[in-house]
Amino acid sequence: MFDYLEAEKERADQERREILIDYNGVKLHLKAHGGNGYRFVASGGQDGATWSFKKPNTKDKWGIRLSFGSYFMAVHGLGRAKAHVEAVLERLGIQHGPDDISISRADFCVDLLAPGFVLKPDQFVMHSAAGRRDHVTDTEKSVNGKSGRTTSVTIGSSRNRQAIVYDKRAEVIAHSKSYWWGIWNHTLAQIGPDRPLLSPDPAQADANRVIRVEFRAGKDLLKDTWGIRTWAQLFDRFGDLCRQSGQVIRYTQPVPGDSNRARWPDHPLWDAACEAMNDDLAEMRSGADPNPLKAVQREDHINMLFRNVLGTSITLGALMGVGFDDLPATLADLAKRMRAELAKNPDKTAKQLQAAKERYVFIGETDATLQAR
Incomplete structure (x- = not known):
C-alpha cells in the first residue's frame, strides 16, 4: 500500500492536483502533499473520512489518523462511522485490535431553530480559568440594519473541554453548505408536516435563525480525565462527559435584580441542547437520505x-x-x-x-x- 500511495502521490505532484485513487475498492482523493508529520493525506468525501498516513516505522505505532465531518455524523451516525473505519481498514489490508485505536477528539453538536435569538456573551457562566472568545460580525447589516452582532462565543481550550455557540445559519450561507437546508428541513418535516421550511432567504434570517451548540472534548479531557481512548470507552462514557460539560459551562437567563450569574437559571436554548444530549448519543442522526x-x-x-x-x-x-x-x-x-x-x-x-x-x-x-x- 505504501508503494502504491508513493507512486500516486508522485503523479498528483506532477499533475499539480488532487487525484482519485482506488486501492482494493477504497476510493480516495489523494493530495499532492502530506502534512503535520503525515506523508499522505487523502479524503473519502463527505460520506467518508479524511485519512492521513505516515511512512511505516516500527518505532511509531500510530501510523494513521482519520476524522469525520459533521455531515457524515448528521446523516449516518457514530455507529456507521465505526463500521466505516473497520470496513476501510479491512479493504486496505490493515489489521488492528480494539486497543490499537486512540480517540483524540470528539464533538457533539445540536442545531436549534431559535427565531429572534440574540447571543449575549455575558450570559455564559463557567469556571474562572476558562477563557472566552467572542466573534462579532456585521454581515446582516444590509438586511436587518444591524451591525456588531455576536455570531459565536467559544469557551475553553481545544485540548481540554470546549463549548461553542454560534449562528449556524450564517455559517452555512457564508460557506455554501447548502446540504444543511435538506437536513434541517427533513427534521422539521418529522416534527410536523405543516411546519414552514427553512430557507437562505435574507428576509427570513431572523425567523429562520439556527443556533448550533457544540461541545468539544479534546485529548486531555478524553484520556486524562475520563479515560476514553477506545471505541468501547467512547460509547460507554461520552454521554456522561457531555452531560457534565453542559453543567460546568452554562448559558443562562438573567434574573432582574440579581447580579450573581451563578444563581441565574439555564436559558431555554441551553436546556434544549442538554436535553438532546440525554438521548442515545451513539446512534443519534438526522435520518435524512x-x-x-x-x-x-x-x-x-x-x-x-x-x-x-x-x-x-x-x-x-x-x-x-x-x-x-x-x-x-x-x-x-x-x-x-x-x-x-x-x-x-x-x-x-x-x-x-x-x-x-x-x-x-x-x-x-x-x-x-x-x-x-
Missing part, C-alpha cells in the same frame, strides 16, 4: 458554474465591443470557437473532463455505493 442531499450539491455546482460561464461570456462580449442586441450571436460564435478548440486538442480535453469527473465523484455516488465501499 444522503442521495437527495448530493443531488442538491450537484445542482448548486451546476448553477454556480453556469453563472460563471454566462458572466464570463458577457464580459468577453463587452471587451469585444458588441451591443446588447448582438449578444446572442456573440454567444453562438463563442460556442463555435469552443467546439473548434475541442477538435484541436481532444487529448487535453479528455484529460480535463476525466479530472473534473474525479473531482466530483463523491457527490455523484449513491449511498449504495458507499455501503459497497
